[in-house]
Amino acid sequence: MxxxxxxxxxxxxxxxxxxxxxxxxxxxxxxxxxLAVLDHYAESGADPxxxxxxxxAYAEAxxxxxxxxxxxxxxxGSAAVFICxxxxxxxxGSEVIVPPICDPGTYGAVILAGLVPCLADxxxxxxxxxxxxxxxxxxxxTKALIVVHAxxxxxxxxxxxxxxxxxxxxxxxxxSQAHFARHDGVPVGRFGDxxxxxxxYRKAHISGGSGGITYTISETLWQALLAHSDRGKPSWxxxxxxRDPTQFLGPGLNFHTDExxxxxxxxxxARLDDSIRARRGYVTAVxxxxxxIDGPCRPMTGxxxxxxxxxxxxxxxxxxxxxxxxDFANAVRAEGIPLNPHYEYCASTWPWLRPHLAGPCxxxxxxxxxxxxxxxxxxxxxxxxxxxxxxxxxxKVSKGLVR
Ligand SMILES: Cc1ncc(COP(=O)(O)O)c(C=O)c1O
Numbered sequence: 203m204x205x206x207x208x209x210x211x212x213x214x215x216x217x218x219x220x221x222x223x224x225x226x227x228x229x230x231x232x233x234x235x236x237l238a239v240l241d242h243y244a245e246s247g248a249d250p251x252x253x254x255x256x257x258x259a260y261a262e263a264x265x266x267x268x269x270x271x272x273x274x275x276x277x278x279g280s281a282a283v284f285i286c287x288x289x290x291x292x293x294x295g296s297e298v299i300v301p302p303i304c305d306p307g308t309y310g311a312v313i314l315a316g317l318v319p320c321l322a323d324x325x326x327x328x329x330x331x332x333x334x335x336x337x338x339x340x341x342x343x344t345k346a347l348i349v350v351h352a353x354x355x356x357x358x359x360x361x362x363x364x365x366x367x368x369x370x371x372x373x374x375x376x377x378s379q380a381h382f383a384r385h386d387g388v389p390v391g392r393f394g395d396x397x398x399x400x401x402x403y404r405k406a407h408i409s410g411g412s413g414g415i416t417y418t419i420s421e422t423l424w425q426a427l428l429a430h431s432d433r434g435k436p437s438w439x440x441x442x443x444x445r446d447p448t449q450f451l452g453p454g455l456n457f458h459t460d461e462x463x464x465x466x467x468x469x470x471x472a473r474l475d476d477s478i479r480a481r482r483g484y485v486t487a488v489x490x491x492x493x494x495i496d497g498p499c500r501p502m503t504g505x506x507x508x509x510x511x512x513x514x515x516x517x518x519x520x521x522x523x524x525x526x527x528x529d530f531a532n533a534v535r536a537e538g539i540p541l542n543p544h545y546e547y548c549a550s551t552w553p554w555l556r557p558h559l560a561g562p563c564x565x566x567x568x569x570x571x572x573x574x575x576x577x578x579x580x581x582x583x584x585x586x587x588x589x590x591x592x593x594x595x596x597x598k599v600s601k602g603l604v605r
Contacts, residue, residue: 259465272417272424283376284314287374292372296344299344303568312348319558328355352379372394375394410466425438477582497600515577545576
């Protein structure tokens with residue numbers, strides 16, 4: 203290509219030779235928090251189990267940040283979704299409208315809770331559920347709706363809650379990818395009946411390698427969440443005796459987290475606002491710069507306001523490039539920019555899920571979205587230079603591979 207610099211995939215010098223900063227989510231504060239647990243239990247002579255003061259402090263810190271309600275730290279995000287669904291006590295075989303792009307754990311939770319997922323489609327230009335397309339999925343068996351705030355962007359919860367209320371649907375928010383993103387100033391997780399957060403090591407705030415939180419505004423549902431997170435125990439009752447299974451309310455598994463994880467969670471949560479601010483700075487700089495370039499790439503729709511960036515999806519116009527979108531993304535990656543060249547999380551493309559779905563579950567908008575986008579990885583250590591390099595790499599590849 204005349205005038206275009208030689209691309210790194212063709213042997214040219216990459217835009218970014220030095221690796222982008224690693225996140226290193228466990229820092230000095232988390233280290234101190236872990237040592238505080240060990241010290242506390244060494245002094246008390248007890249062993250650090252679960253449900254102790256560090257878990258309580260984490261639940262309280264999370265609830266305070268949400269502004270109200272009840273939180274329960276658990277083992278994983280997928281477990282949190284499962285617990286939420288069990289707490290709603292839906293009739294076996296009920297249909298649940300689910301989003302088109304999400305982690306397999308969320309669909310697995312629906313199926314293993316004895317419910318039937320029904321895929322709805324995405325809003326154009328995003329990975330999020332399209333509230334306008336929900337009505338056609340209603341049947342006499344539809345009892346709930348799962349909303350995922352994908353990539354760090356809150357869904358249109360105003361429209362979704364109007365729809366849910368009109369059709370008496372229970373709502374589970376999966377806020378795993380959007381910790382404390384807001385819709386109309388309200389943090390995600392506050393809109394539905396119950397909410398699930400993954401706090402595994404890649405999420406905006408973490409409680410270690412794996413982790414999760416369930417959340418609700420309702421005390422009754424919180425009690426149901428507690429019971430379903432630990433073998434049916436009514437642990438909120440004053441007279442509850444943990445060693446007396448005759449008091450347990452029903453069958454349940456154990457999805458407990460532990461004291462060390464919760465101490466890490468509290469420390470990580472305390473840094474979350476700074477992390478979100480830094481991530482937003484990177485995302486805003488990339489989006490602003492891309493909007494000024496007349497190229498095939500544009501960021502996902504809606505990247506402004508109260509986002510909590512997890513990844514930054516970049517949409518590519520396939521008609522304007524002379525390779526596939528995946529090859530284009532790989533060329534950007536070769537320039538030294540970490541990314542996922544093809545976001546494979548469009549559930550309608552997974553063979554294993556199909557036999558479990560209710561009826562025809564085509565999601566053409568979501569399929570097109572994942573076919574024509576790639577996801578930039580990001581973390582709170584990315585700053586202006588990383589944004590400049592990202593934009594320069596995209597601009598270079600756009601120029602080199604333009605049709
Ligand atoms: C939206 C979403 N839901 C659920 C999960 C599952 O969480 P976990 O990996 O903690 O089980 C993830 C990813 O990890 C996710 O991104």
